[in-house]
Amino acid sequence: MKYKRSSGIILHPSSLPGPDGIGDLGSSAFEWIDFLKGCGCGLWQVLPLGPTGYGDSPYQCFSAFAGNPYLISSEPLIENGLLSQTDLSDRPNLPENKVDYGAAITWKVTLLDRAFETYCSNDANTIRPEFEDFSETHAEWINDFALFMAIKDTQSGAPWNNWPAPLRQRQPQALQQFKLDHIKDIQRHIFRQFLFFQQWNALRSYANSKGIQVIGDIPIFIAYDSADAWANPELFYFDTNGQPTLIAGVPPDYFSPTGQRWGNPLYRWKVHKDRGYAWWIERLKATFRLYDIVRLDHFRGFASYWEIPAENPTAEIGRWVPGPRLDFFNTIKNELGELPLIAEDLGEITPDVIELLDALELPGMKILQFAFGSGPENLFLPHNFTENYAAYTGSHDNDTILGWYQTAQNHELDYCQRYLQTTGEHIALDMIRSIWASVASIAITPLQDLLELGTEARMNFPGKPAGNWTWRMPKDALTLARRDYMRDLNELYGRLAE
Numbered sequence: 001m002k003y004k005r006s007s008g009i010i011l012h013p014s015s016l017p018g019p020d021g022i023g024d025l026g027s028s029a030f031e032w033i034d035f036l037k038g039c040g041c042g043l044w045q046v047l048p049l050g051p052t053g054y055g056d057s058p059y060q061c062f063s064a065f066a067g068n069p070y071l072i073s074s075e076p077l078i079e080n081g082l083l084s085q086t087d088l089s090d091r092p093n094l095p096e097n098k099v100d101y102g103a104a105i106t107w108k109v110t111l112l113d114r115a116f117e118t119y120c121s122n123d124a125n126t127i128r129p130e131f132e133d134f135s136e137t138h139a140e141w142i143n144d145f146a147l148f149m150a151i152k153d154t155q156s157g158a159p160w161n162n163w164p165a166p167l168r169q170r171q172p173q174a175l176q177q178f179k180l181d182h183i184k185d186i187q188r189h190i191f192r193q194f195l196f197f198q199q200w201n202a203l204r205s206y207a208n209s210k211g212i213q214v215i216g217d218i219p220i221f222i223a224y225d226s227a228d229a230w231a232n233p234e235l236f237y238f239d240t241n242g243q244p245t246l247i248a249g250v251p252p253d254y255f256s257p258t259g260q261r262w263g264n265p266l267y268r269w270k271v272h273k274d275r276g277y278a279w280w281i282e283r284l285k286a287t288f289r290l291y292d293i294v295r296l297d298h299f300r301g302f303a304s305y306w307e308i309p310a311e312n313p314t315a316e317i318g319r320w321v322p323g324p325r326l327d328f329f330n331t332i333k334n335e336l337g338e339l340p341l342i343a344e345d346l347g348e349i350t351p352d353v354i355e356l357l358d359a360l361e362l363p364g365m366k367i368l369q370f371a372f373g374s375g376p377e378n379l380f381l382p383h384n385f386t387e388n389y390a391a392y393t394g395s396h397d398n399d400t401i402l403g404w405y406q407t408a409q410n411h412e413l414d415y416c417q418r419y420l421q422t423t424g425e426h427i428a429l430d431m432i433r434s435i436w437a438s439v440a441s442i443a444i445t446p447l448q449d450l451l452e453l454g455t456e457a458r459m460n461f462p463g464k465p466a467g468n469w470t471w472r473m474p475k476d477a478l479t480l481a482r483r484d485y486m487r488d489l490n491e492l493y494g495r496l497a498e
Helices: 028-038 074-079 102-121 128-137 139-154 170-182 183-209 229-230 269-274 277-287 325-336 349-359 403-405 410-420 427-437 482-493
Strands: 006-010 043-044 212-221 245-251 260-265 293-297 304-309 319-322 339-341 365-366 389-392 441-444
Touching: 006 482, 028 043, 028 183, 028 389, 028 482, 043 441, 074 183, 074 339, 102 410, 128 139, 128 183, 139 170, 139 183, 139 229, 139 441, 170 183, 183 212, 212 277, 245 319, 269 325, 277 293, 277 325, 325 349, 325 389, 339 349, 339 365, 410 427, 427 441, 427 482
Parallel strands: 006 043, 006 441, 043 212, 212 293, 293 339, 365 389, 389 441
Antiparallel strands: 245 260, 245 304, 304 319
């Protein structure tokens, strides 16, 4: 897949400013699109938009198909009569500079429940036909998801392997009885999805109307505690009690000396192949209903993946196992055509990964932070880029540029300063300029680097189980000076969006 010369910024919606404790899909998101347009950027990259579970990570979601209800904005709910100003009168005093997930989720659930009760109490509700059409259109995944979430609510949020056996094992009689007893609770979760997709579709349409495409992120693995794992246990390595026997991760690398034990269940790829990769085809269809371009997170797992026995406490002991490789991608292409994809090819890259990338002609990723430790042959240095790459100053898993610069080793700092011909006073902007000037077809930076922020603005520390994903953009961050700086770069280096 060849991409035109372009540029963009990474900003997850949860990081937007707003009054309800977490960024959302309301007016701040539309203002963000206007800022991107003013920058001359044609790309907006987000993290996975699914309903977050353990650790509030967008990479550990309760569903690979659903949206995150905590990103629903209260503003449109007031406009369409589902909420009133009175419903906001007891809004708690929530922090503006970071997401306090416990407090924000409690408040968002309160608002969403009030909106649902308003919907239920109005027999002549004008959105009822739209809601019913949505429920029918998404029935293939949303019924299992809503049932899963409703059961989880009755089990105090416990993961599905701790549910009573009849529900854990999806015994038909038990599920049918639960549906009869909890029909309104199930509808509540479907309604939240309706609101999410309604708001996201409006925002994405606005972005597209401004010439901006949205890059989404699809984690290769799903969360164990998810509707997908519960509803399709035969697709994963589970024992007869539903417990995972093999889990995903990566061996020790430059992110973590003991590797990363992600804990996600591993696919029984032979079962997927025998079914024509049907589950994956539906997952990709759903993903492209959300985004214009999709980054395949942990792409190397399609070539070979690190298999860890579930009882192991770290990822140090495991083995590489062949993934589905070209057979998977050829099947997907035959079903869905050529898809606009970017391969996250970081980590230990072996010949089988390179072979798969070359066969698919997918752009890989270059992270400039990794460039300065080993001399001029380092493949992350811009002079070693080729056109078919997406170049980044850093990703959500990195420290910010300023944070990296303040902690890097002396030999890295020396090479960086010499390479970029800089004193380091505005090191983040220098790095942005470097990748914008490169031959890579796509150039992207996290907003934190454009704002020249330090480690306090870091989004994620790989291997750290809690306290991530909390950064929020200050209200006054999107200045005219930042906008004009980006627009000048886009004009200078031929990346200006039409």
